[in-house]
Amino acid sequence: MSLPSFDDVCRAQDRIAPWIHRTPVLTSETFDAMSCAQLFFKCENFQKAGAFKSRGAVNAVFGLSETEAKRGVATHSSGNHGMALARAAACRGIDCTVVMPETAPQPKIDAVRGYGGQIVFCEPRNAARQETLDAVIADSGANFVPPYDDARVIAGQGSCAKELLEDVPDLDIVIAPVGGGGLISGTALSARALSPATRVIAAEPANADDAKRSREAGERLVEDAPNTIADGLKASLGELTWQFVATEIDDILLADEAEIVEAMRLTWQRMKIIIEPSCAVPLAAILRHRDVFADKRVGVILTGGNVDLQRLPWA
């Protein structure tokens, strides 16, 4: 597997432009005052299918040859990547199968089906997930589009920071959450190429801090089933994304569960926008580590807004 380059990000940006939103950048005097920084929020919660994941999914789907595309795509996901891939496949008019655990929440199941995706359920174990996906692919010949450890996906996610740096050029810091690492890897690619002086910081739940511990250990550590409200960040780094996290980002900052919930609630209350728990981790990290951000111009990637409105963490 080879690493994507910034040229791949540029090609991805052109390829996906007709199928995604160029999302707006919002500011908030309240959060500027709270952080003593100037924050620029890149609103991927307004992205197609409600999350930045549409970028990588569309890039992968529209990068397939005609022959490949005819066989459709498949993935495993209980979250935003499955929705984004189902939508991307529908845009191209090809089949999409998503392997999901039987325990997946009903809103996620409905969303995948709403975009026309087929769901194959598996037992809620990692091994079962892979076996089920292998069987789907053996049967249909579908192209596997991994949720993050994939050059096409990383390049697609990199288009988000590229847009942000085009719209707000002179950022001192750009911060994004790290789970599997696709977004932070693409973010590092774009920042290094477009704005070498910009520091790239990852934000991670303290309860799922495999990326931070991997950097400290100097090797990729895999965490089994961490427990955090930031459910989009439970995945561990992959082989490709580890290489970016190991060498291309400047720091990883943690936030605990209560801080994540409070940052999410504050964002709803003050910015009047819906963000999901994973999306609140960078702001939580900023408010916890104010010294790092004071007097800086900071780009904050708001990753997604897919929330079950019946189950809010503060209710």
Next chain:
Amino acid sequence: MSLPSFDDVCRAQDRIAPWIHRTPVLTSETFDAMSCAQLFFKCENFQKAGAFKSRGAVNAVFGLSETEAKRGVATHSSGNHGMALARAAACRGIDCTVVMPETAPQPKIDAVRGYGGQIVFCEPRNAARQETLDAVIADSGANFVPPYDDARVIAGQGSCAKELLEDVPDLDIVIAPVGGGGLISGTALSARALSPATRVIAAEPANADDAKRSREAGERLVEDAPNTIADGLKASLGELTWQFVATEIDDILLADEAEIVEAMRLTWQRMKIIIEPSCAVPLAAILRHRDVFADKRVGVILTGGNVDLQRLPWA
């Protein structure tokens, strides 16, 4: 009391510009598909103090002479107008007193105080409210800034539709909620002047339909304490706003309580933005009266996003 003119709206827009946001206009493919129309959402939920009310309040406060301003401002409000006036007064560095019923919800009390406003509580009866306000004004000489039935306030609210029509010029319809009528009056002023072919439609809760019944009766009817979740729209028309509603708007469409809650929930879920119940009434009316809006370009004023996140109507 004389009616404001479109010139007053233009002067208001210049006067308030340094103190308010020029709010963005968002679109939604989901709602376009659901309504068979093209909808342009003017996001006053992102406005300062969370609602369009900042426009009228800032216009009134910054229109005072230096001598008048020294005496401060006062109003009665258990909602967004009180918050907006407290903030506007703080911007000018003058005192603000808000008369609120003892039963006002704690988040509203906190918000007024957060902007530096003084609160004087009264018994939760209309008569007590006016008596208390009269006493405040007799004591301090403060300038009364009414929540809607005031030329300065109407002119300020009119700047919202003016911005919308500048950004999206060729609208077939503009729709806004009607409660006391300040916003719809200002909207009519701007639409008539800038885009005479644009129809101006008011949306009203079926449970608080005094504006619709007033038009049918040909006289201003006052409704006492209507019961609707759209708490910003419980007020009845005033003398000035009735004149606009009687002659300057094209229609009033109703939505019932369940439709309002569903439109609010759908907006959160699909557009990823926070709107309050009153703000959902126009979308609820659009989805109920699809025939009126089909194939039309429709400007929808989203009025505010101040919600108690602990008490959601669908939880």
